[in-house]
Amino acid sequence: MNLVAIDWGTSSLRGALLDAGGRVLDERSAPRGILSVPAGEFGTVFESLVGDWMRGPGHPRCLISGMAGSKQGWVEAPYCACPAGLADIAAKVIQVDTDRIALVPGLSVEHDGVPDVMRGEEVQIFGAIALTGQRDGLFVLPGTHNKWARVNDGRVTGFRTFMTGEFYALLGTHSILSRTIDTQAPLDEAAFMLGVAQAGNNEGLLHNAFGARTLSLFGRMGAADLASYLSGLLIGEELRTQSLHAKGEVVLIGTPALTRRYELALHASGVASRTLGAEATWAGLHALSRTLYP
Amino acid sequence: MNLVAIDWGTSSLRGALLDAGGRVLDERSAPRGILSVPAGEFGTVFESLVGDWMRGPGHPRCLISGMAGSKQGWVEAPYCACPAGLADIAAKVIQVDTDRIALVPGLSVEHDGVPDVMRGEEVQIFGAIALTGQRDGLFVLPGTHNKWARVNDGRVTGFRTFMTGEFYALLGTHSILSRTIDTQAPLDEAAFMLGVAQAGNNEGLLHNAFGARTLSLFGRMGAADLASYLSGLLIGEELRTQSLHAKGEVVLIGTPALTRRYELALHASGVASRTLGAEATWAGLHALSRTLYP
Incomplete structure (x- = not known):
């Protein structure tokens, strides 16, 4: 089955059409981050950007990570608490409109009464684990709000922003x-x-x-x-x-x-x-x- | 002898007329910080704000601390290196126009090849020493750029911003x-x-x-x-x-x-x-x- 993979962030949307083996068949991006989408218009923007992929051969499913799952996004996908592996995340995805589109929750953790959160980076960490085979260690994601995540046996046990x-x-x-x-x-x-x-x-x-x-x-x-x-x-x-x-x-x-x-x-x-x-x-x-x- | 005491900073000028014992006879302030004064106009602004004090009884002298002694100020008064006491500062004041007006230098110090500076705070520290009699210890001056200064035997031995x-x-x-x-x-x-x-x-x-x-x-x-x-x-x-x-x-x-x-x-x-x-x-x-x- 093909997969429409979407990273829908604050300032942009990036998408890829993947085949059953995970190979990238097509890629596109647009400056349509969630801040540019009026409430109620997420479905319309989604259709305009990747609707053709969804109607493609084999009726692909779609997974969306990033801020599209936040309170200000399409539908809120509440944070999954650490420690969390792929199975924990999978159990908390939120279906959108149809059962073919799902939003991926971010991760949360708490240190001394202060919460910390990520949205989107967790998918990159699980991708890095899959690509490298490294199931333990420190994963660092530089950016506006950098994440330092600790991974044990393929699960994110904690992180700091x-x-x-x-x-x-x-x-x-x-x-x-x-x-x-x-x-x-x-x-x-x-x-x-x-x-x-x-x-x-x-x-x-x-x-x-x-x-x-x-x-x-x-x-x-x-x-x-x-x-x-x-x-x-x-x-x-x-x-x-x-x-x-x-x-x-x-x-x-x-x-x-x-x-x-x-x-x-x-x-x-x-x-x-x-x-x-x-x-x-x-x-x-x-x-x-x-x-x-x- | 009376003293015209001026703290001329980046965004404002504060002045006081002091008698020979240091008592405040008059005080005033104006939003005429050095950033508001065109090059070459410092004398004119000074005259307009405190010229009357300078022509007062006993022809007072004037001391000016703060950013007026910086490169962007009236005349540059180069930094005095730490350790520095009142005598060290006094030896490096810079006369302006007449011998009745002098600019007070700031202090500099160096840690591991990186300089640090203050302009104006050194005068407050020496004032605090005079007022409290405390000639040793830690002096802290909160502000936009806070100073933590170490004082030993009445001299500033080091500080950090x-x-x-x-x-x-x-x-x-x-x-x-x-x-x-x-x-x-x-x-x-x-x-x-x-x-x-x-x-x-x-x-x-x-x-x-x-x-x-x-x-x-x-x-x-x-x-x-x-x-x-x-x-x-x-x-x-x-x-x-x-x-x-x-x-x-x-x-x-x-x-x-x-x-x-x-x-x-x-x-x-x-x-x-x-x-x-x-x-x-x-x-x-x-x-x-x-x-x-x-």
Whole structure:
């Protein structure tokens, strides 16, 4: 049976038509994230973007991950509590309109009375497990709100979110640092690693970020290098709080531009990593469909 | 001899006319921070705001602290390196136009190749030393860019800047948190202390800040309390990085709204504090004038 695999996020929708073996037959994307869809219009937008796939040979089923399953989405698919494996997720998918379209729930976890959540990343993690065969260890998904997830025996046992990407954008756009930082500059690995090392001083981001101001004030670093330095400060701060004694490699899932930075920072801490991209999403939705419709 | 004492900052100018004993005879302020003054116009603005004081009985001298001594100010007064006491600052004041007006230099220090700076706060610290008689310990000046300064035998031996106030504004105004936080709400001490305690988990601000999102998402905290919680997270993160084994009380210098928060957070760590306000600026400039013009 073919599968229409959809990653429907806040700002965009990405879709793939997969065959029974999980091979990608067709792919498309559109800037129709859930924020652009009026309430009640999700079915119409879905039909306009992938309706032809749904009417294709063998009447494919469809699985949708991401923010489309949030309160602001098509239908709410309540979070699945950790620890959670594919079977736990499968038990909590929510049917939409017909029994051929289902929304995948996100994951939740709680630390000391404070909840944490993910939506969409869980599918990428299960896809990475399927693609690599690595059923234990640390899975890291860089982005606006990065996720660090711990996997044991193929189940997500816990995770934490870090607002690293959003802080970088805030500081680079709206803070005093924005005047002397060129956030469009390409990565300078040396400046980035200086920032990673600086974050290890344990003085905290609130202090170290001001260093990106004074290094400019004293003419010690230019606007392009400062962007990489700030990125290093932020990612180094993330790593500072992590216990990196995971067995095996850390699995990085994301765009090359972001995963490269984590690879560099992890390598400096003596931690090996492997990297996966968008294919993890399709592999995850395919694995879930095999669990749901065996 | 009377003294015209001026704190000329980025967004405003505050002035006081002091008698020979340091008593305030008159005070005024204006929204004429250095960012509002075109190059070459500093003398004109000065004359319009306090020219009458300068022509008053006994031809007072004038000392100006703050950003007016920066590169973007009236005349640059290069930073004085730590350790620095009143005599070191006095040796580096810069005369302006006449020998009756002088700009006070800020302080600089360097940690592991990264400079740190203050401009204006050094005068408040020396004022607090004069007012309290406390010549050793930790002096904390909350604000957009907070300063934590170490004082030994009446000299500032080192300090660190924390962008706490600016991060609070960034997160409350421009981040995803801004949608569910009421930054105009009055302080809720219980929610604030929850944030302070949470920062002690050593998971870092990048993670803990996301908790202010999920606590709202799960309906566990309202918009007013979340503002206090976020403030607690930030101030708690500052305290986390500090060695608070100072002898004697921590001296807090700033507005009641801000110093109250540090007082609460320090008290929870078993550290006593005392608080000074704007009077520290006038006392500092007065003490400096006694060193300069004995």
